[in-house]
Amino acid sequence: MDILQGNIGNRDILVEALKQELIGPVKIDEETMIGINVDYESIKDIYYSSAKDKQKKFYYNIQTKDEIIHNGNSPITQYSAGILLPYNQELVDLDDSDSDSPLNALKNDEVLVNEEDIEKIANRSNRKDTIEDNSYSMSDEIPSSMAFTFYVSAKEQLSQLSFEITGGIYKKVNVRLIDEENKYNPYQTVWWNREAVNVITDLQLHSSKLMYSQQFKHDTLLLDLRVNLRQIESIEKEGYFVTVSLTNLSNERSQIYKNALFQCCLKVTYKNNDCFDPYPTSLMLSSKSSEEDLSNSLLYHDVKTYALGHGCSVNWDDKASFLKTTFIPEHEITNITPDIKVENDQELKISMLDMVDGSLQDVQQMLSKITSSYEKWIGTQRCKIANYPINLHVIAEKHLEECEFALNRMKKGILALEDESILKAFQYANLAMFIQQISGGSIQQAIIEEGNLFYKLDDETILKLPAVEELRNKYVNNRKGYWRAFQISFLLMSLPSLPKEATKEREIADLIWFPTGGGKTEAYLAVAATTILYRRLVNADDCGTEVLMRYTLRLLTADQFQRSARLICALDLIRMNHTELFGKKEISIGLWVGKSNTPNKIKDAIEQLKNLKTTGYKKYEFLINHCPLCRCEMTRYEKKAKVKGNKEYEVTGYRSISNRRTSDFFIYCPNKDCSFHQKLPIYLVDEQIYENSPTFIIGTVDKFAMLAWEPKARSIFGIGKNGDRYLAPPSLIIQDELHLISGPLGSTVGIYETIIEELCTDYRTTDKGRPKIICATATVRGYKKQIQALFDRETDKIKLFPSPGLSHKDSFFAQVHMEKDPITKELRPSRGRKYIGIASHFIGIQQLQVKVYTTVLQIVKQFDNPDAYWTLLAFYNSIRELGGSLTLFQTDMSNYFLQFRNKHYIKEQGRFINTIKELTSRLENRQVTNALNELKTPFDQPKAIDVCLASNIIEVGVDVERLSLMSIVGQPKNTAQYIQVSGRVGRAWFERPGLVMTLYKLSMSRDKSHFEHFKEYHQSLYQHVEATSVTPFSEPSIDRALAGIMIGWLRQLGDEALGESPITIKQFTHLFDNMYSKIRNRLINIDSSSSSLNYFEEKFEEIKNRLLSDSCTLWQQNYKSNDYFYMYSFGSYVPNSYKKNALPILTSLRNVDASCMGTISNIYNSQDLEVINHD
The missing domain is CATH 3.40.50.300 (P-loop containing nucleotide triphosphate hydrolases)
Structure with a gap:
């Protein structure tokens, strides 16, 4: 058995074990378990003949092969789901703190719920008539019934249904011990013997009768089966909703467990073996459907729901030949793969190295395989539209039009390679991407012997730039060296946007939409690499920041920084070997995040490094713990001490310079043979980022709130000390995990994009093109409105890639992964x-x-x-x-x-x-x-x-x-x-x-609904993704962020003096005019409501007048001075005397809770003095 089949088998065992533990019954294994031969019909009590027998654990009745609960537990504590108690019965509150809980420490055969508790359960009063919708108590909602609803099409003579009810009841048996003298021993315990319940009945439905009821008795158990029909009319068809319910109507209150139905299951089939009709969707029932609703209906047209549970969940097979209740519903999703296959089952992939050393004609020919295959696929899909419902034809055509638009962009990208600079940038980007793939192996641990450090390098280690042929022979394998079709296609679509004059192409905001793990990061990193190299080829002296990549979570930021650092080192390795093309200045990367993650100042980094060398403190704040190229570990080790008895430590990978003239901190590779042994092109300290303007900057969205606080940040955008531009601004902004930019965070990010876009726009060129926007996510809904609100792009310029086709199973670039069935050898979806x-x-x-x-x-x-x-x-x-x-x-x-x-x-x-x-x-x-x-x-x-x-x-x-x-x-x-x-x-x-x-x-209505609709929900998860809400110009957003944007505008675009102090602010009134028109125009594009515009104008004038009031000499509080200042950190405390001038400014784009600080007011000081004087 191979590893996959073994793990699938293990997974099935886990699921079955959960069902036995929670629902029951425990599976009987006659070979290993001990059974006992008892006739429960004639014997009410069981007697052990010896104390030795008492030690045995009997699991089943040999006669009936039914389960015995032998450990003193009652069935209700043995099992936790799939139980119907008699109607009007309630359960004693067995919450997590109950002393009689089955989870409290019991090691032998102690009774988990004693007889007193059982009587307490049986004698509880009837449950309440009304229950709050949003929450309920467990004791008020103990189930006595379960039901589900399905749909049947309208017919004069409805089909005959077959119902099967299965489950089990447990009968109580007293167990006693007889000693050697045949006298009754005081020892006594309780067993519960399972007895199977199985009821089968047929029912003929008629359109003239809307309710049916049958009752069934098993011993003292009374079950009521009811069927209710409700006629519906939809825009497509007429029919009936059929609700089938099963209720336990047993009324012997003193024997609640005896009359409880365990492992209950209700199965419905058609007597003539027909299959059930799909349950009508909300779209079918409504004539008004949005374009996105229609789009989802098209993509998931083959995903059908056949029933909805009430108090339980429902399962069905692929053909919907039956409907069956379940209390542990399950659904296995299909695997979507980007490794696609075309004619003759050939995998469509492109070799990175073939792109590197191929001629223009060869490269274009290889890439045309993708466009020609995609074009054929679109034609095939268009022929299928006629097979779809008529109400989906229009949306189907729109989907294929978007596919054709993407195809044309790809073709333009292939033609763009005829530009020599674009071709070279493309080819060297392919080389860089391959090198970063190789560099992604495991870290090579440092070996310390007698105080000396060395590394034992593996075969895939890269120290210098290898020749292409060496890379091809040594490193290419099935998992490395190839583009997935959607990755290279996305890169092709982006090529026409590289030239500065390509403003129309840059106006397109692309959203990469691909399931988790599909390779989105590789796609946009390829675009980033090509963009960086193209800028160097056009002007090697224009070496400012080119790419801004932003995330929302620090874990993701740190993880992606490690990955991106590999790419940047690969790019700089190429630059080192081709300085005639890419210049002498390094291609570098910077991490711009909060001070809790990286040092803000060089002195802080030097101090941290000092601590590593002089103490046992191993707190690495530098995030980089190995060389991104050769993977050699950066470590701290004890070296040979110069003085015997002393401990001295060496820290490899980090170096500092600190003297009267200068101080600096940098990172290097500890491997002496590596190309980056002297210095890695990595900057983690804010001061270094402002000084060096790294080519590629990764940061959290929160960090951009610091534009109001740190005037030196202007260097990132190529703006000099006098406020003029001396380098081109970043031309590419990448926003990963777009779905996280929503709610209050998304709204604040959206309004701050106003100043970020202004700083990234180069007004030296005639076209004044805005930066290219690339977003990525694995989940998408309402993306056009979200991106428009965030980046102010027209909705027809917002493009999803890969564009969906006619089915969620096949967008050409992503397909359901198929495998051969190990038994039938036929193709089937792989196990997911x-x-x-x-x-x-x-x-x-x-x-x-x-x-x-x-x-x-x-x-x-x-x-x-x-x-x-x-x-x-x-x-x-x-x-x-x-x-x-x-x-x-x-x-x-x-x-x-x-x-x-x-x-x-x-x-x-x-x-x-x-x-x-x-x-x-x-x-x-x-x-x-x-x-x-x-x-x-x-x-x-x-x-x-x-x-x-x-x-x-x-x-x-x-x-x-x-x-x-x-x-x-x-x-x-x-x-x-x-x-x-x-x-x-x-x-x-x-x-x-x-x-x-x-x-x-189940005490939460939302959880309960998801449980009841489990299969419906999970078989089309992506269809249920909710739209995100982003309102950058709502009143709360303006209140929180406008002042920070205005101050940031002044401090970044004014001269150096204004950045440091507001004294000269009246000399820059033109900046107020500029920011007003830019923010106002953006607001009108995104939110045309007059109320938002009026509120903005009022707020803008209020802040402007305060800033021009001549009342402050400082931007922010200086504890060495009592001068007034214009801003303080949002949520922090400042004395009231300063608040008339100072404005609360965000330091983070997330929610900020106000802090509270106690002060001694003057009035109490004066009163205290009066008392002292009086005494």
Whole structure:
């Protein structure tokens, strides 16, 4: 059995184990379990004949092969889902703190819920008649019924339905011990014997009758089956909604468990073997549908929902030949691959090195294979439109028109290669991208012997620039050296926008939309590399910042910085060897983030380096821990001491200069043979970024709030000390993870884009072209409105790539991955990530976690190759929830492991949870990086992680291929986050497909709805992505950000004196006129409402008048001076006497909570003095 099939089998075992643990019954294994031969019909009590028999654990009745609950548990504590209690019964509150919880420490055969509790349950009063919609108590919502609704088309004679009800009831049996003298021993316990319930009935539906009811009795169990029909009319068809419900109407209150139906399941089929009709969508029921709704209906036209659950979930097969209730729903998604195949099953991919050394004609010919294949595909799709519903024909044509537009852009890109500079930039960018691929291997650890350091280099190490042929012979393999079709196609589309005069092309804002792990980063990094090289080829002396790349989360920023640093080192390596083409100034990269991540000042970096050398403090704040080219580790080690007995340390990779004349800090490769041994082109300190204007800058969106605070930031945009431009501004802005730029953050980012765009516009040229915008995301909805609000681009200039075709399964550049069935040898979709839903009315979310986690962590220990599912990645929607669950692993689970093994007759030793890691925003960068590296540790290695508790920090930037097991506690706030979070596992689906367990809180209406609609939701996840909201010119956004933008405008575009002090501000009134017209025009383009415009104008005049009031000599507070100042940090405290002039200015674009500071007011000072004088 290969690794993939082995892991699929293991995953199926985990799912089955969860069903046995939560729903039951425990699977009977006659070869290993002990059975007992008992006739329950004639014997009410069981007697042990000896104390030795009492020690045995009997799991089943030999006669009936039915389960026996032998450990003293009641069925309601043995199982937690799939139970229907008698109507009007309520359950005692068994919440997480209950002393009689099944999760409290019980090691032998103690009764988990005693008889007193059972009586308490039976005698509870009837439940309330009304329940609040948004939340409810567990005890008020114990289920006595379950139902689901499906659709049947209108016919005079409706079809005959067949109903099958299955489940089990548990009968109580007293167990006693008889000693040697045949006297009754006081020992007594309780067993529960399962008895199967199976009911089959047929029902003929008629359009003239809208309600049917049948009742069935099994012993004292009374079940009521009801069928209700409701006629509907849609724009497409007429028919009936059919709701089938099953209710437990048993009324013997004193025997609640005896009359409870466990493992309940209701299955419906057509008697004549017909298949069910699809459930009508909201689009079918409404004649008014938006273009985006129609687009989604087109893409997911073949995805059908057949039923919706009520109090349960519903499952069906591919043909919809049956509908069946389930309490652990599951759905396996298909894998979308960018590795596409065309005629003759040939994979369509382009060699990077063939692009490097091929002639223009050869390059164009190879690239034309993609455009010709794409053009044929579009023609084939157009022929299929007639097969679609008529109401989707128009939107289908629009989709293919967008595909043709992308095709024409690709063709223009191939023609653009006839420009010599574009061709060279393209070819050397291909070389750089290949080198950065090779440099992405594992870190080469430093070896320390007798105080000396050296490295043992692997075969893929690059130290100098190799010849193309050497690269081709030594490094090219199936996973390296090739472009995926969508990556090279996106690069082609971007080539015409390289020249400065190509303003029309630059006005197009591109959004790369591809599933997580598809290679979006490679696509936009290729464009960045080509843009950088083209600028150097055109003017090697114009060496300012060319690319701004922004992220929202620091984890993603740090991770992508490591990756981008590899590309920049590859580019600079090429420049070193071709200075005649690309100039003598280095191609460099800078990380522009907050001071908690990198030092803001050189003196701070020098101090950190000093601490590393002189103390045992290993807090790396420099983020770079190895050379991006040769991968040699930067480390700290103890060297030979000059004085015996002293300890001296050496830190490799970082060097500082500090004397009276100068101070500096730089990073270098510790490998003496590397091209970057003297210095790496990497800048992490803000002062160095302002001084050197790195070619490529990566930062968080928050950092751009500092434009109001740091006038030296102007150098990033090529603006000199006198306010004039001396270098071209950045021409490319990359915004990854676009879906995160939403809500208040997105609104603030949007209004700050006004000043960023102004700083990136070169008015020295006649066209005054704006920068090129590239965005990327794995989830998209309402993207045109979002990008328009953020970047002020016309909606018809906002393009999605790859443009969707007619189906979500095939956009030409992304297709469903197919494989051969190991048995039938026929092609089928490959096995993908599996989602399962878990919920319980009977235990709280904490107890549910204990049961679920214990099950998967224990069962995986039995696998021959458990690595894929060894580490559990548990996601929580808040730090508070995560903290509460941490105690479960430390206390509850260690106790429950023993109970679990007894319950399921597992002889193997219990799983010990040795290593629990946290991955949240509370960690420092160093800790986050270490945690990510530790997650890569295989299960059989020391310090392998058992459980990782994570918050939304893992939403992006976590790419650990060995992870395949995840839990998500509570439905995340939006579908985009759900997709991103669950995409952290099963990334190596070709070997270890993922398993995602979503634990729902049924006390939350939203969670309950997702559980009931589980299959409908998961079979078209991307269709359910919610649109993001961005309102940059709303009143709250203007209140928070306008003052900062205006001050930033003055300090960046005025002269150096104005940047340092507002004394000369009246000399720059033209800047107020300029910013007013630019902001106003942008507002009108984005938000044409008169209320927003009026509010902006009022606010602008108010801030302008305050700044021109001559009342302040400082921009910000100087604690060495009592002079008045114009701004203070948003949310911070300043005395009231300064607030009449000072404005609160953002230092971060996120929400800021105001701080509170106590002061002693003058009035109390004077009163205290009076009292003293009086005494």
